[in-house]
Structures are given as C-alpha cells and as structure tokens.
Amino acid sequence: MLKATDITFGYRSLAAPVLRGVSMEVPAGGFVGLLGPNGSGKTTLLRCLAGTLSPSSGRVTLDGRDLAQLSRRAVAQRMAVVPQETRLAFDFTALEVVLMGRYPHLSAFEVEGATDIAIAREALDSTGTRELEDRAFNTLSGGEKQRVIIAAALAQLHTNPGSRAPDPGSRTPDPASILLLDEPTAALDLAYQLEVAALLRDLQQQMPIAILVSTHDLNFAASLCRSLVLLRQGRVLAAGPTEDVLTPERIRALYGVEADVQAHEAAGHLIVVPVRRIAP
Amino acid sequence: MSIRRRVALSVVGFGSLALVAMVSAPLVGSTSISLRRAFDWSQPFDGNVDAQIFFVARLPRTLAGALVGAALATAGVIFQGLLRNPLATPFTLGVSSGAALGAMLAITFDWAISFAGISAVPAAAFVGAAVAVAIVYALASARHRGLSTDVLLLAGVTLNAFFSALILCVQYFADFADSYRTLRWLMGDLDVSSYEPILSAVPLVVVAFAAFAWLAKPLNLLSMGSDSAETRGLSVVRAQRGAFLSASLATGAAVSVGGPVGFIGIIVPHLVRLLVGSDHRVVLPASALFGAAFLVGCDVLARTLIAPVEIPVGVITALIGGPFFLWLLVRKH
DSSP states (O other), rough: OOEEEEEEEOTOOOSSEEEEEEEEEOOOOEEEEOOOOOOOOHHHHHHHTTTTSSSSSSEEEEEEEEEGOOOOOHHHHHHHEOOSOOOOOOBHHHHHHHTTGGGGGGGGOOOOOOOHHHHHHHHHHTTTTTTTTSSGGSOOOOHHHHHHHHHHHHHHBOOOOOOSOOOOOGGOOTTTTTEEEEEEETTTTTTHHHHHHHHHHHHHHOOEEEEEEEEHHHHHHHHOSSSEEEETEEEEEEEEEEEHOOOOHHHHHSSSEEEEEETTTTTTTTEEEEEOOOOO | HHHHHHHHHHHHHHHHHHHHHHHHHGGOOOSSOHHHHHHHHTTTTTGGGHHHIIIIIIIHHHHHHHHHHHHHHHHHHHHHHHTTTOOOOOTTSSSSHHHHHHHHHHHHOOOOOOOBBHHHHHHHHHHHHHHHHHHHHHHHHHTTTSOOHHHHHHHHHHHHHHHHHHHHHHHSSSSSSHHHHHHHHHHOOOOSSSSSHHHHHHHHHHHHHHHHHHHHHHHHHHHHHHHHHHTOOHHHHHHHHHHHHHHHHHHHHHHHHOOOOOOOOHHHHEEEEEHOOHHHHHHHHHHHHHHHHHHHHHHHHHHHHTSOOOOOOHHHHHHHHHHHHHHHHHHHH
C-alpha cells in the first residue's frame, strides 16, 4: 500500500506551497483516480508519491516503510511510473525500451538474460504491442508509444523468479506493486484514449496490481476508477468511492463548472456532461 | 541478437578497422620508408633514418591519433547522452576553450615550467580545461537539486564565448610567431614527436573509460528523461555527475595531446549509431575503436594529400565534419 500522510511541498521559486497537508492512499489492488484542475498539484503529488520529489514535510510510505529510506532500486522494483509523454533522445526499439524496465532487477554490469527478454515480450503481448518490438520507438504513434511505455512499466514490476525455466505462471507482477500514471491520455485522440482505458481495465482484471491515475477526463476516471481523490489548490477536497465522490456539487466546487452526472446503461458507469461554466 | 553478441560483433568489426589504420599509418608518408630497415637493430639508431622516421615521427603520431580519436569520440557519446541532445560535442560545454586559453597563455608567455614531466603547453591546456569544467559544474550545481543540464548547456556555451574573447585579447598582445603557434595549436596537431604526452594522457583516459563502461546502462535510461530514469531505479544525479566529469576528463586529456580536433565527437558516434543502434553498451566501445581508426585515417590524409606540405588534421576533420553535421541537421526533420 502506498500512503501519503500530511505531505507539504513547495517549489523554491513559488511563494505558496503546491501541496498543503495532503493525505491519501492507494490500497493494494486498488484503482484510484486523481482529479483536479490545472495547477491543483496533481503532478507534484504523483512525483512525491513516486519518490522523484521529496516532500518538505509529511511522509510517503510504501507498505509502512518510509520512501525516503528505501533505495531507488528497491522502490523501482515495486513501483513504476507512466508519464504523460515520453520522448527518447535516441532511436531505441520498442523492445529495448521495455527491457529498460528490467534495470532495477539487474546489477550494474549485468546484461538482460533470457528471462528478462521473456518478461519483456510477455509485457508487449499484454499491451498488444508485440508486433511493434523491432520498430523504432520514436516512429510509433502516440497511442502505440503509451502502450509500449505501459509495457515497460509492467516489465519493471515483474519480480524475477530467479529460475531460467519459462513458467508463465510465476512471471506475474508482485501483488504489492503499484503503477502510477500521470495523465496518460492527455496527448491522445479519442480512439487512443479508449484504447488505453480498455488496456488499463484489462490489466487490473488480469493482474493484482494497484493503479493510481491522474487525469482531466472525468469520464475516463468514472469508467475506470473504483475510488477518487479530488485535489484543489494543494488540498484534498474529497476522497472515496467513485459513486460517492463524483457528484455535481463536487464538480462545481472543483472546476467551477455545472455538470450533469448520470448512470449510463450502455457504458456501464457514471457519465459526466459539463453544462456550463459558472462564475467562481 | 543478444547484447553480448552485438558488442562482440562491433568490437571485432571496428577493432579490425582500427588495427588496419594503425598498422598502415606509420608506413605511409611523404618519405617512403622500409620496415625492414627500420627494424634493423644492427645499425645504430642515430644513423638509421628509417628507424628515426618510424619510431620518432610516425609511430607516436599514430598512437596519439588513436588515443585522441578514441577519447573524443566516446566523450561525444557521453555528452550527447548526458544532454539528451544528439548534436552535442565534447567541446559544447567549454572544455576546449578552457584548454585553448591555457595553451595559448603557455605559448605567449613562454612558460618553461614542466608539470609532472609534461611540457608546459599540454599541462596548461589540461589545467585550463579543468578550470572551465569546474566553473560550468559549479554553476550547474548551484540553485538546483543535482545537476541542471539546461544550466550546464547555457553555462558551457557562454563560457566558450567568454574564453574566446580572452583568447583574442591575449592574441592581440602576442607577437607574430606566438600567434602563429597558437593558431596552429587551435587547428589540432598530432605531431607529438615523443611518447611523453601520450604516456601522461593514457592513465587519465583509462580512468575515464572505466567510468564510461559503468555509464553505458545509465545513459540508456537517461535518454527517456531524468524522471523516467529515476523511477526505473537509477541514481540520476550520480550518473549525471559521473558522465560530466569523466567525459570532461577524457576531453581534457585528448585536447592536451592533440589540440581541439573538431567534429570527431559528432561524426563518429552518429555513424556508429547508424550501424549498431543506440544502446550505449554497443555504441561506446564501437565509437572508441572507430574514433581511433577515423582520426588516424584523417591524419594520414593530412600528411599526404598535398605532401610535402602538411594540412592541419583539424582542417581535414572539419572539411569532412562540417557538411556531415549539416546533413545530420537536415536529416533530423
């Protein structure tokens, strides 16, 4: 379980802190959405949870152990991050990118072995990108890139069973592992957004991992997340099960937008229809 | 193909190229020599012209070319990986202008001191490079958790311009002969005429190469961006510091031997990447070997194209490198 307790964070160049006493948790196997307007601190909170930023006060713990006390490697074996967009400085193939996910499982000069390659191919399979493995990553479309990066995250979360025997059953991610995604669909068109959403839903059903996803897309969150955390001006406005949290009142408080929230039969989840902007 | 196989294949391929270049280079030149006479130990060395040309002029020059070529090519790979910019060179961050200022001060003011057995000009060049590196490093570490590659780039480019101004200023007061020697140094010159500068640079380059071997995997991760690298378990700040300092060390050592020979650090890594892909574990050893072969080859051209007149080797690499660089720029888009 990943847990933040009363964390505060401020960038030096800004006078006001970006996060002011945020507490939240991602339970094992949970699917949590992080919602909030621009500048509410979503990305900063994700970076604190991922350990790439250290909060100025408060604690982030992974299964009860302080993140700051764990090595980068130990954290990386348990927690993977999918950024909004990934641009490579050099032309690596999709398979090479996924194999980079194996970095925290190898020692400094150790080369990826047959097990690592099998894990990487399996991750490509589970994101439907196996046929792209030899393509240069930079030539892929936005949706393909995002699926390859999710595959890299899955390869990263596989604990190495230590056996060289190909045994698909033993190569599932650690049940305690966590996937953080920072607005994974922000740069994608509608079809790719749905594709990534479907992929995340499948992953959650097949693998016992916890997922935390930040997004601006309320319907994306409603269709996927079992619980939501609403962030406004660096504070938690509300947190809880999606049906309880996603109400017209909260959306008005969060975005200053009047919205209609209904259960949609065909889609099978709540849908949000923004009606109009109201004066803040 | 497994990574071990790819490394082995490229080492064999580029290694044989380097070997051919280094074996044939000492035999080619404006004066033809006979290997049999050069290795005829029955004659006294003082009376054996072939042996003198081979052992005093051409062999150290070939070794210097191989060392400088290998160091600059790999330093280019490291700087490109560190800055995540394929157009970076070993000289982008001010190392060469610091070295040039040091060398020209030593030339203009006739410093006769020698430092640990190295003569004044290479020693001053190395110290100048170290000063430039220290300034850029201090600027990039200040006001930033870790090392800011943006500040690194801006500080390096600015320092290059500032040192160039100082160089012009010293030039203005120098006499004609010293100005000519400085200019000649700036064009790059592998005519070391002794083994001492090579022997004193080798330990520095060896230390840098050991660091490069460790940096290969971290640089692969860094090409995804520093946050992504960090969430995959890399200590980003340590890798960036190691990359900056070791690549600067290799560059400083190379420049103190052969002057700021341009374009090696960009042509070689790019050709190598076209052939072997982008994995730094393959690119680094392949660039070291191909860099050695390339500079030794350029130096042969420099010595023979319009013999007996010698063209500075830096001019040859620039004539090949300039158009190549522009081609890269256009090809990117």
